[in-house]
Amino acid sequence: MVKYYNRVRAVDGVSFRVWQGEIFGLLGPNGAGKTTIIRMLTTLTRPTAGETYVAGYPVGSRQVEVKRCIGVVPQVNNLERELTGRENLLLHALLHRMPRDVRERRIKDLLAYVGLEEWADVRVQHYSGGMARRLLIARALLHQPLILFLDEPTIGLDPPTRRKIWDLLQLMNREGVTVLLTTHYIEEAETLCHRVGIIDRGRLIALGSPAELKERLGSYCVEFLSARGTKRRFFTTRAEANAYAQSQDVDTVVRRTDLEDVFVELTGRDAGELA
Ligand code: ADP
Secondary structure (H helix, E strand, O other): OEEEEOOEEEEEOOOOOOOOOOEEEEEOOOOOOHHHHHHHHOOOOOOOEOOOEEOOEEOOOOHHHHHHHEEEEOOOOOOOOOOEHHHHHHHHHHHOOOOHHHHHHHHHHHHHHOOOHHHOOOEHHHOOHHHHHHHHHHHHHOOOOOEEEEEOOOOOOOHHHHHHHHHHHHHHHHOOOEEEEEEOOHHHHHHHOOEEEEEEOOEEEEEEOHHHHHHHHOOEEEEEEEOOEEEEEEEOOHHHHHHHHHHOOOOEEEEEOOHHHHHHHHHOOOHHHOO
């Protein structure tokens, strides 16, 4: 996939596959190109170049089939604020031409699934951020898509609400939905994703399971403060890391490597840009 906006190389040649049944995460700092990738995969933006397939269909020429197979949770809440939760779902069901009996059952089930039964007949303008995000997920699942795309599913949510969304995504994944999400939260990628693609400046700079990515670097990290800032060294075993730490004449911390380390080592830039 390639996408240029005039001189801006938003996506500069990115290629990857997502397996059926996976939770796949695109991880990267703001402006890396994640949203643009999702928009191209969900038919909302035309690529400058490249070929993309979703559920076996070429996205460029089979948009209707692609749309039938996917659910999309956008980063920005685009629910109808004047309508209730139930009415928002009904509107979506009508757009998808779902038969009456199917849509009524499905709406009822999904409101229960995302824990919004008691709020179903309240206007969306009165919902909290977490409730709106849950309704967006219910809406995206209404027509029983094979693949769910979520752009920053927990951005702006407090930690307990974030965990509820994670539970919901894991539950639906266990029930067979393939999930492709973007995130700039390391913890989200580590907790949820079977595999992660790290995106930086429009390019895919690493791809693998969180464990693989960390192992490639060395599973243990020795961190210490030098005159030129924080230094990190990576080791395969804790014993090697401990031996190195003890040989230093400054205070050190020995810990497990995380995905933030992977990002910093690959880009040579501070992880603050990712947070
Ligand atoms: P991310 O989702 O990783 O934060 P985006 O895909 O939103 O990144 O953006 C990637 C780059 O493309 C950024 O430099 C952004 O400013 C630029 N960009 C995104 N959409 C547009 C657009 N419609 N017009 C011009 N530039 C855009």
